[in-house]
Amino acid sequence: MQGKIIKGIAGFYYIHTPYMGVYECKAKGIFRSQKIKPLVGDNVDIDVIDESNKKGNIVKILERKNQLIRPMVSNVDQAIIIFAVSSPKPNLNLLDRFLIMMLKEGVNTIICFNKSDLVSEDEFDNLSNIYRSCGYQVIGTSTVLDEGIQAVQALLEDKTTVLAGPSGVGKSSLINQITPNANMETGAISDKIQRGKHTTRHSELHYINETSYIMDTPGFSSLYLDGIECNELKDYFSEFTEYEEGCRYKGCIHINEPDCRVKDALELGEISEVRYRNYVTIYQELKDQRKY
Numbered sequence: 221m222q223g224k225i226i227k228g229i230a231g232f233y234y235i236h237t238p239y240m241g242v243y244e245c246k247a248k249g250i251f252r253s254q255k256i257k258p259l260v261g262d263n264v265d266i267d268v269i270d271e272s273n274k275k276g277n278i279v280k281i282l283e284r285k286n287q288l289i290r291p292m293v294s295n296v297d298q299a300i301i302i303f304a305v306s307s308p309k310p311n312l313n314l315l316d317r318f319l320i321m322m323l324k325e326g327v328n329t330i331i332c333f334n335k336s337d338l339v340s341e342d343e344f345d346n347l348s349n350i351y352r353s354c355g356y357q358v359i360g361t362s363t364v365l366d367e368g369i370q371a372v373q374a375l376l377e378d379k380t381t382v383l384a385g386p387s388g389v390g391k392s393s394l395i396n397q398i399t400p401n402a403n404m405e406t407g408a409i410s411d412k413i414q415r416g417k418h419t420t421r422h423s424e425l426h427y428i429n430e431t432s433y434i435m436d437t438p439g440f441s442s443l444y445l446d447g448i449e450c451n452e453l454k455d456y457f458s459e460f461t462e463y464e465e466g467c468r469y470k471g472c473i474h475i476n477e478p479d480c481r482v483k484d485a486l487e488l489g490e491i492s493e494v495r496y497r498n499y500v501t502i503y504q505e506l507k508d509q510r511k512y
C-alpha cells in the first residue's frame with residue numbers, strides 16, 4: 221500500500237493512506253537498503269502487518285521531489301506565505317527573504333495578504349502589484365469578512381503546501397477557516413502552547429482531505445539567508461532580468477556601476493523601490509558574511 225509520512229516520533233512513522241486511514245509504522249531495514257532516513261512528506265510503500273490496529277512496516281521510500289530543511293519536509297509542491305496588509309505592518313524585507321529562500325529550494329511561493337478588510341482597495345492593489353509585477357501570484361484574504369478563503373482552499377487541492385508567516389498575521393485564523401475538518405488538533409493550537417516551552421518541535425503534515433496536505437510552521441520574525449553568493453542575489457529578483465542585458469558591464473550588480481539599465485528602470489518607476497532597497501540591503505549582508 222502507498223501513503224505519505226505525516227509525522228515521525230521516536231522511531232515510529234505515521235503514514236496517511238488515501239481512504240484507508242493512518243498506519244503506525246516502523247522503518248526497519250530502510251536505512252540499510254536505501255541509505256536514507258525517512259522524512260515527513262516522503263511517499264512510501266508499506267506492508268500492513270495488523271489491519272485492525274493499523275500497524276505496518278515501511279518497505280520503501282519513493283524518490284523525493286525535493287527536501288526542505290526549514291521546515292524539515294520532503295515533496296513540497298508549494299509554499300503560501302502569509303502577511304497582513306496592516307497590523308502588523310508588512311515587513312517586505314522579510315517577505316523578500318522568504319521568496320528568495322523558496323526560489324533557491326525550487327518551491328513555488330504564493331503570497332497571501334490577509335486582513336484585507338483593514339485597508340482600502342487602492343492600498344491593497346498598490347501592495348499586491350509590487351509582487352504581481354514580478355510574477356508572483358497574490359491572493360487577498362480576510363478571515364473577518366470571510367473573503368478569499370475559497371481561493372486559498374482551491375490552491376491546496378491535491379498538493380502538499382507549507383504555510384508560513386510572521387506572528388500575528390492571522391495564520392491560525394486562516395488555517396481554521398480553510399480547513400474546518402482537518403486533523404489539526406495537534407496543529408496550530410498546540411504549536412502555540414509549545415512555543416513558550418523548550419519542547420522539541422516535530423514537523424507534521426496535516427491532511428485536509430485524502431490527497432491534500434498542509435504543514436503549518438511557527439511564526440518567524442527574521443530569516444537568515446545562507447548558501448547564496450552576493451553576486452548571485454540579483455538572479456533571485458526576476459524583474460531585473462529583462463533590463464540587465466542592457467547594462468554596460470556583464471555581471472553588473474546594479475548598485476554602483478555606471479550605465480546600469482536596472483537603475484534606470486528604478487528611476488522610471490518600472491522596478492519597485494522597496495524591492496530594490498531590499499535587494500541592496502540583502503546584498504550588503506551577504507557580502508559581509510563572506511568576510512568571516
Ligand SMILES: Nc1nc2c(ncn2[C@@H]2O[C@H](COP(=O)(O)OP(=O)(O)OP(=O)(O)O)[C@@H](O)[C@H]2O)c(=O)[nH]1
Nearest residue numbers: 334335361362363364387388389390391392393439
Ligand atoms: N482585521 C482582521 N483581523 C484579523 C484577521 N485575521 C486574523 N485577525 C486577527 O489578528 C490577530 C492574530 O490572529 P491569529 O490567527 O492568532 O494570528 P497568527 O498569525 O496565528 O499569530 P501567531 O499565533 O502569533 O503566530 C487576532 O486578533 C485575529 O483576530 C483579518 O482577516 N482581519
Ligand SMILES: [Zn+2]
Nearest residue numbers: 467472474480
Ligand atoms: Zn546593472
